[in-house]
Each structure stands twice: as C-alpha cells, then as structure tokens.
Amino acid sequence: MPPILDISELRKSYSDGFEALKGVSLQIEAGEIIALLGPNGAGKTTLISTVCGITTATSGTVAVGGYDIIRDFRAARSMIGLVPQEINLEPFEKVINTVRFSRGLFGRAPDDAALERILRQLSLWDKRNNQIRELSGGMKRRVLIAKALSHEPRLLFLDEPTAGVDVELRKDMWEIVEGLKADGVTIVLTTHYIEEAEAIADRVGVIAKGELLLVEDKESLMARMGQKQLDVQLSEPLADVPKALHKYNLTLCDNNRTLTYSYDTRAERTGITKLLSDVSAAGLVLRDVVTRQSSLEDIFVGLVHDDKEGAQ
Amino acid sequence: MNWTAIRAIYLFEMARFFRTLAQSLISPVLSTSLYFVVFGAAIGSRIQEIEGVSYGSFIVPGLIMLSVITQAISNASFGIYFPKFIGTIYELLSAPVNFLEIVAGYVGAAATKALFIGVIILITAFFFVDVQIAHPLAMVAFLLLTCLSFALLGFIIGIWAGNFEQLQLVPLLVVTPLVFLGGSFYSISMLPPAWQTISYFNPVVYLISGFRWAFFGTADVPIGLSLLAIAGFTTVCLLVIGWIFKTGWRIRQ
Incomplete structure (x- = not known):
C-alpha cells in the first residue's frame, strides 16, 4: 500500500528568486499524526499549499494515496482536507450552507446525516443556522475544520490550527485531533507551539528555511537527542x-x-x-x-x- | 465533469442573490421605470416613430441589454472577486475541479441572475409601453448569449481586479459608454455617416441590433453578423479564462 502522502524533492521558487522549498522529501503513512515544526517563514504553509494545489511547484513530485497531484488531481485532491491558517469564511453565510457547499465542491453527493455527524462532533450542530459572522473566533475555526471534513478526507492538513487561540480552545482542538485520528484520518499539522507537537504528534518534522531538517518518531527523537x-x-x-x-x-x-x-x-x-x-x-x-x-x-x-x- | 461541484458553486452563488432579492430587484426595476417615464412618456411623446415603432417601445430592447450586460458583469466579477478578497478562494483552488467547472458554476449563476433581471425588466416594460416580440425564440437566444458572454467578461474582470475600485473601473469606464453608444436609445442609422462607421467598431452595436431585430424585425446590422459577433466575443472570453487558469494568473502563486 503506498504512503498516504509521498513528497519527493519538492522545490518552490518565486519570480523574485526566493526559494521557499529546497528539495523537500517526506513520506507519511496512513493513520499517523505528524507535526511540522518551524519558525515563521520556514516554508510550512508553502509546503501544504503546494500539496493542496494552491501553489504550483517549481519541481518535484507529490502523490496522495498513490495519485499524482498534477496528473490525477481529482483523485488526489478528493482525499485531502485543508484547514487554513487564516479564518477565511464568508461572513453572511449560514454554517450549514457553507459546510454543504464544501462537500459539494469536492464532488460528494449531498448527505445531511454525514454533515450532522461532523457538526455534532465539532459542537457546531446548535449553531448550524447561525451566520458565520455571529460566531466566536474559536467557533469559526471549528467551522473551517467542519468544511475540511465535509467530504470525508483521508488526509487532513491543519495549518497552525491553534495560532492565536486561548489555552482552553487549544486543548479542545487537541481532543478533536485525537478523535479524528481514532476515525482513521491522517493528520499533518503545522505549528510553532512545541507543546502542541509534543502533546499530539506521533512524528515530528522540523523545517527551516525551506529544508526539512529531520523527521522522526517523537519519542525516539527525544530519546536520541534529549x-x-x-x-x-x-x-x-x-x-x-x-x-x-x-x-x-x-x-x-x-x-x-x-x-x-x-x-x-x-x-x-x-x-x-x-x-x-x-x-x-x-x-x-x-x-x-x-x-x-x-x-x-x-x-x-x-x-x-x-x-x-x-x-x- | 464534476457536476456536483458545478451545482454546489451555482447554488451557493444563487443563495447570495436570493439573500438580497429585494435589493437585487428593486434597483433595476426602479431605474427602468424611470427610463420609461422620462424617455417613453415625457420626451418620447415628442419624438417621432423610429422604423415604424414608437420611441417608448423602441428603447425596450436597449434598456434590457443595458441592465443585462451591467448585471452579468457585476454579478460575475463580484462572484469570483469576493472569494479572492476574503480568502475563501483557497477552497476552490484545492478542490478536485477544473477551470471549466469553476467557470460553469460562477458564470452560470451570474448569467442566471442577469437573465432574471432581464425578464423582470421586460415584464416592467409591458406596464409602460406596447411591446411586440416578432421572433420570441431569437429573443431568448440573444438574451441567453448576452448573459453568458458578459458574465464571462465579468469573471475575467473579477480575476484581474486587485481591489474594489478596479472591480468598478471596467464596467464604468468601458462597458457603460459602449452600451450607451451602442444604440440602446437610438438607431445607428440616425447618426451621421462618420459616426455610423465608428459605431460598427463597437461590439455592443451588434448585440443590441440583433436583440432589437428579435423584437421588431428590423436591425442596424444583419442578424447573422450579430450572432457571429456574440459567438466571437464568447470564444475570446473563454480563451482568456482558459489561459488564466492554465497560468494561474492572479489566482495561483
């Protein structure tokens, strides 16, 4: 069985010459939680954006579940859910409609029962008829997760999911991630909160200046280098x-x-x-x-x- | 084709329209009624018939075109610009859809909204003037093609625009003058010969002429040429949009 995510020698250069990714290679097996740690500007978001199709790679290959993200983009992208770093939501839309839209956009037939399960899992069911603008910051972040999960992806990217949220909500988010893992979803999360990686990740990757410095099992990393x-x-x-x-x-x-x-x-x-x-x-x-x-x-x-x- | 995705985009965009239905309808109906009061009743009664049609009736096709073109452009440009502005475009770019599906969803919704407004204005016109439709099928075809082609143009403007000012720039500075000078309120044959020649370089002339032919059976330019012009315009817009998605211009880094 191929890895759920197989990145090989991925490079991304911008027109001004800035090299955001310098030949990143990474394999992720299904069902694990991997945390990508790195300072601001390290290339974490560029890496995720390139895998998801938001940014075009300069060179290198990426396969999701064995499907190339360019040649078999439909099959590859259908497996991916993305929770972006910024809270990007249409303010006047109702929660249920925006989640329903995401499911349809990813080609999945309407299934209100599935959406109800996701919204309940994220404690959003009671807010389903609220406009997004009426929700708190934490709730909006949950809506982003609900949208990403609406088409039942096998690989979920969480780009700094707890940036700027309070401690309580961060703990809630960790519980959500644990729940998703129990459901068999593979999770790649970027963070610069070390405690986050320490608390929930199975493996840790450290990225700096566009290079993946290491990827290792969290426990053995700490045992080896600690x-x-x-x-x-x-x-x-x-x-x-x-x-x-x-x-x-x-x-x-x-x-x-x-x-x-x-x-x-x-x-x-x-x-x-x-x-x-x-x-x-x-x-x-x-x-x-x-x-x-x-x-x-x-x-x-x-x-x-x-x-x-x-x-x- | 990912029909589910097209349907999702289309319904999502239409929901925005229905959320603001009153605003969407009151403005065009009111402005069209004012046109009929001023040009139809007040000034129109002093203008002689044009090609055997009363002036009030003569301006109906032009008025419909004016609103339809404006609405198609503004709805389509806003429809794609707004996700760019608030950042939700990430979802479109990461979804398993190709550019044709994205365009079909957004442009289809914008064209539907414009068509809706066009029909409402036509109904409004019946309350003010005597309107005859000589070629109903041709009228529907012209209306649909105009909604579609200008929604495509609007989509391009929405991708190009970097701010709300730019979003208004092309409709205000280019489209409105072209529509007004395209024979919305007069026949091209009423102009001096030199201006007639210049007018034939205005693509909107061919649309309004064809549309007016569908109503009254008379036109400034042959109907075949009108159809050719609108088909050519639609093709150019599609090619430009294809290039945008291929290169990722202004949408993908």
Whole structure:
C-alpha cells in the first residue's frame, strides 16, 4: 500500500528568486499524526499549499494515496482536507450552507446525516443556522475544520490550527485531533507551539528555511537527542563544588543547594551510580534526587540554531 | 465533469442573490421605470416613430441589454472577486475541479441572475409601453448569449481586479459608454455617416441590433453578423479564462 502522502524533492521558487522549498522529501503513512515544526517563514504553509494545489511547484513530485497531484488531481485532491491558517469564511453565510457547499465542491453527493455527524462532533450542530459572522473566533475555526471534513478526507492538513487561540480552545482542538485520528484520518499539522507537537504528534518534522531538517518518531527523537539532567538536592548549601566531583562537570544552582549533572541517555554508562557514590564519599547529605528530560522545544531550538550556524 | 461541484458553486452563488432579492430587484426595476417615464412618456411623446415603432417601445430592447450586460458583469466579477478578497478562494483552488467547472458554476449563476433581471425588466416594460416580440425564440437566444458572454467578461474582470475600485473601473469606464453608444436609445442609422462607421467598431452595436431585430424585425446590422459577433466575443472570453487558469494568473502563486 503506498504512503498516504509521498513528497519527493519538492522545490518552490518565486519570480523574485526566493526559494521557499529546497528539495523537500517526506513520506507519511496512513493513520499517523505528524507535526511540522518551524519558525515563521520556514516554508510550512508553502509546503501544504503546494500539496493542496494552491501553489504550483517549481519541481518535484507529490502523490496522495498513490495519485499524482498534477496528473490525477481529482483523485488526489478528493482525499485531502485543508484547514487554513487564516479564518477565511464568508461572513453572511449560514454554517450549514457553507459546510454543504464544501462537500459539494469536492464532488460528494449531498448527505445531511454525514454533515450532522461532523457538526455534532465539532459542537457546531446548535449553531448550524447561525451566520458565520455571529460566531466566536474559536467557533469559526471549528467551522473551517467542519468544511475540511465535509467530504470525508483521508488526509487532513491543519495549518497552525491553534495560532492565536486561548489555552482552553487549544486543548479542545487537541481532543478533536485525537478523535479524528481514532476515525482513521491522517493528520499533518503545522505549528510553532512545541507543546502542541509534543502533546499530539506521533512524528515530528522540523523545517527551516525551506529544508526539512529531520523527521522522526517523537519519542525516539527525544530519546536520541534529549539530554537528561540529574538534580542532586543537598541538605546544606555548598560554597563550591568539591574537588573530588570536578570530573562530572556539575553546576551549582538553587542558592548552592543543588548540583546538576547532565548526561546522555544514549551513552552506555550514564555515570549516575558513580556520581552518587562520590557525592556520598565527599560527605554531602542528600535531600532529594530528581531527573529531567529536555523538552521538544530545547531540541527544536538546538536544531534551528545549528542550521543557522551551518548556513553562516 | 464534476457536476456536483458545478451545482454546489451555482447554488451557493444563487443563495447570495436570493439573500438580497429585494435589493437585487428593486434597483433595476426602479431605474427602468424611470427610463420609461422620462424617455417613453415625457420626451418620447415628442419624438417621432423610429422604423415604424414608437420611441417608448423602441428603447425596450436597449434598456434590457443595458441592465443585462451591467448585471452579468457585476454579478460575475463580484462572484469570483469576493472569494479572492476574503480568502475563501483557497477552497476552490484545492478542490478536485477544473477551470471549466469553476467557470460553469460562477458564470452560470451570474448569467442566471442577469437573465432574471432581464425578464423582470421586460415584464416592467409591458406596464409602460406596447411591446411586440416578432421572433420570441431569437429573443431568448440573444438574451441567453448576452448573459453568458458578459458574465464571462465579468469573471475575467473579477480575476484581474486587485481591489474594489478596479472591480468598478471596467464596467464604468468601458462597458457603460459602449452600451450607451451602442444604440440602446437610438438607431445607428440616425447618426451621421462618420459616426455610423465608428459605431460598427463597437461590439455592443451588434448585440443590441440583433436583440432589437428579435423584437421588431428590423436591425442596424444583419442578424447573422450579430450572432457571429456574440459567438466571437464568447470564444475570446473563454480563451482568456482558459489561459488564466492554465497560468494561474492572479489566482495561483
């Protein structure tokens, strides 16, 4: 079975010479949630727009469910739902009509039962006869999702779905995404909220300056690249790190009451047992020991930072 | 053909028309009634018959054309410009539809609206003047072709326009003068020879002449030439729209 999305060497250059995508390749299997992380202007929206047919690629190929987006554009686009970043909706139209329009536009026969299910899933059923302009920002975003789901796509693009929305609505959105995944929809979401990717994605791709720096399973990415830290909390503050512990490159923090040790989870030996033994031998009394793992944000910042340095 | 998509676009556009039905109808009916009062009753009574037709009746085909052309252009241009303006065009561009289907939906709806207005004006005319239709089928055919071809032109203007001012520019500066100078209110044969020659370069002359022939059986130019002109105009518009979608001019980056 072909991947639901197969992007190969995709490039997009504009007439002013700006290269928005520099040979992006990406395969996505059906049923997964992939988060594309990247700073503003990284090429996330251009990538989505090109796959969806809004922007024309300069070179490269894209296939959706095995269908080329140019040659078999009807079959390919029928499988795609797109929730754009901006709230683009006709203000005077009723919710139900705009969703009905989207379903028809994608060539699906009218099916009010299907639309009711989607609107109920998104808590929009009670608002179905309201004009779009009467809805709150969060509700409008749900309408965009309902429109994208109206033709029952297999691949859903969410372009920064929670940009500018409050925390509560963001959590709601995550639940919606989980629900869609349970229904078998493959989801590609772009975001620059690291916590969003961390909370809901199966895989994470990092994109910067038109290049896909990596795509990896979220857990293994964090395990592979994550630095872990061990905080050794002491009963009494120290004036300085004892000489016997210098080899561990410890840092003293928390008013000199905590010794922090950084170690690599990939290393064969982390050195924790020896460290604790040496701490005890140095006569220090422990109050507590805590480990912390770097967040996706730390990894992301590190990657983008490295990329910037490499470019210089 | 994706008929479901065409139907969806068509119904969505028609819903906009029916949402503002009162505004859509009151304005053309009122302005046409004023034309009949001023040109038909007040001034028309002092103008002798033209080609055996009273002046009030003579201007009916021209008035219908004036409204139909204006409505076809404004409805079609607004219909495609509005999604561009508010950003909903993303949905059209990402849908499994080709340009012919998009055009069929938008232009079909705009042409229907213009046709609707044309029929309303014709009905209004019956209240003011004596209207005879010599060739009803030809009248319907001319009306349909005019609605369609100028809706195509409107669609091109809507794609081209970058703001609301530009959306009004072509209808105001080009179309209205062409319609007024195209013999809406007079016969081309009433003009001095030099102006007659110049008028034959105005494509609207052929439409109004053909349409008037359908009513009264007399025309400024042969009916075949009128049909040829409108067919040529429609083809040119279709070719331009085909090029727009092929290149993505002003719609796709």
